[in-house]
Amino acid sequence: MLGLAFLVGLSTFAISVLTIDVARDIGQLNSADSDNIQWSLTQAEVEFLEFERDAILASQSDAPDFSSMRREFDIFYSRLDTLSQSVIYADLRREAIFGTSLSTLRGFLDETITLIDGPDDKLQAGLPQIVKQAEEMRPVARTLSNSGLTYFANLSDQRRRSLLGTLSRLAVAIGLLTLALVTLSLLLNAVNKRNRRNMISARNSQDRTETIINTSLDAVIVTDLSGKVLDYNNAAETIFGYSRDYALGKELGELIVPEKFREAHSAGMERMRRSGERRVVGQGRVQLEGMRADGSLFPVELAIQSASTAEGEVFVAFLRDISARIAANEELIEARDKALESEKAKTNFLATMSHEIRTPLNGLLGSLTLLHDTKLNAKQSTYVSNMEKSGRLLMNHIADVLDITTYDAGKLEARLGPVNLSTLFEDIVSSQSSAAMANGSTLEWGWVGNPVEWIETDKRKIQHILVNLVGNAIKFTHDGRISIEAEVTEDASGQKTAHLRVSDSGSGIAPDMLDHIFEDFVTGDASYNRDVGGTGLGLGIVKRFVEALGGKVQVESTVGTGTQFSVSIPTRIVKRTKRTTAGEGKHQSSRALDILLVEDNEINQFVAQEMLQNAGHQVTTADNGEVGVELAQAHRFDLIFMDISMPVMDGREATRTIRAGNGASHAVPIVALTANALPHELEAFLLDGMNDLVTKPLSADALAQITNKWSTFDPMDTTHSSNHLISDDHFTEIREMIGTEQHEKLFQRVSGELEDFVTAHTSSTADALPELAKAAHKIAGGAAAIGALEIADRLRGIETAAKSGDLSNVTDAISALPEAWTQTMSAFNARNT
Structure with missing residues (x-):
């Protein structure tokens, strides 16, 4: 009895202590209405979405009513103010995700409130920005709600675990004190209490879930494995036009799937039931077409997830109307x-x-x-x-x-080719020295470090860059010194960089102008009484050209002391190239030529005719391409100058017509006359069958160089040694004009055409000779354009033999083409190394 009494007393004491702990834990659980707290968090997101919806509707209306939008803004502002200040959420605000989201949304409200509280016209003007910011804030609002719900859910779990431990210890104490039946009764009572709590919690959770689903702006539709609708939220009613009562129990495909997709939908459902294969479920968002109750179709964004329930697997579809976004x-x-x-x-x-x-x-x-x-x-x-x-x-x-x-326009292309920097600098100094001397200044150039004569770059652009920089230096330098320096460096990866510097001792540039000096129409002195002229485009072009070459340009200047422009351009060192000048080698000729000049402008025609006739040539003129074609077909000229832009028939079409026919001048050189030619345009001219190019304005020297260059050309001469597989002059000139990369592409194009030609005509019959002759003629023009003389001559021989019906010689000549082209490619690769 004494032992039992001691046990009773000890148990009573333990029960008392445990009862106090239980009371404390229960008090903690009841210190705040968890449902209200979580509802407030959820409602914050809902109210934000209501505000966003009103903002979107207002932005889409010609005469918006801002009262609803302002009311929703104030409600959301009040809700966020509660979350920011209430002691109930003090611990929650210390959570990083919640605090960051809350701060972000507060920033959005503070930024937007001036427009909301302002006049309607300013609010309407700011609506697009508000809608855009609201769309960006939507995931932040969702994160705020979710992080708060997660926090309080975890907190509730911790308190329930604490209470459960206390009750367990209490049950142990009571078990020691009472008989088995009493202990069993108490245990049953405890289990019953836990069940009631779980039921209440589950009911509350279900209520919250239903509230979230029903207040969501996205349609939420739940179906079973057979496709029958089990749940259907308010947004679905709004989007699709069916009431919830009508939709429940209906097959999903009949409700919202357009008729043209129902067969595929049914097949997919059957496949999933039969094999479990799922192509849309759990695959993220997809864009499809949905159908409303009135039969109208509209774009929707769809995401489907599956879940297991006591009644079986169900599928939850989230659908969003994206008509406005589309x-x-x-x-x-x-x-x-x-x-x-x-x-x-x-x-x-x-x-x-x-x-x-x-x-x-x-x-x-x-x-x-x-x-x-x-x-x-x-x-x-x-x-x-x-x-x-x-x-x-x-x-x-x-x-x-x-x-x-x-x-x-993004069409300024680099024409890379070998350039001798020393020669380039000497030409610039020679051409600009007189202007420098007129201002009492000296112009000089030199190398920094070891000279690197030949590099790969765009000669025209480098020349234009330096001429503009030197020209500017001369303008602003009187009785001073102007110098050009060149240096080629190499970094750790082996990349070569050409550094070009133009320095002067002139008046310098004001500090406030340095940040704008490369802008268009900006000059160092814009006053009416300025000493120097210019449009202010020169340095803008310098910057564009340098960037087109992948480099950068910088400027340093001190007023009264001078200026230095530094240009850095990536490059590579190349071997020295050999070119024959217009006054030597095969271009040297005093032979008078019979020339056809095709030019529509009367003055330009007169000027070019006079220049050519003064040089001793015979000139026949044509006012348009059509007349030029007729003259070329009737008479064999030594050279044809062809303007590009002409009425009736332009120069390119006229060239193609001449080359495609069998007229007297179908194989003579044709030189394009154009005001400005981009690399891709020049490539097109070559493919049309033109052999060369001269730019306007025409000069006697330029015309003399062209006539000398082509004065010894003989299209009927097909005797070339193996050392003349490629014309060095033509190869180098074309590569410099269109750039190394474009030149290589052009060569590869001819290679492909030649391979196709050999494959197609190796076993030709007599009936196929006319088509074979045309194909050989076309490829011969392309081969000649890139300087592949041997191949061009062989193709011309094949063309001649085909036209005469000599099938045996045609077959033998075609079989020899691959070996000749292999040798040509070797020569081509040797010139590119």
């Missing part, structure tokens, strides 16, 4: 297309105006050149020189504007 994207694409069309129209306008301006300017400059060759007195000679200088200055300005337009 429409916005289409409007954006339409706006982009209009902008591109506008940019293209501007580019075409400038190209057309360039041709229209250059054409009369070419005639003016050509006429002045012819006038120089007449007898003039000193005053007349001065007038002519001044006019010629003004005309060439205008031509340079036109070229500058076109270069800028070409770069901004």
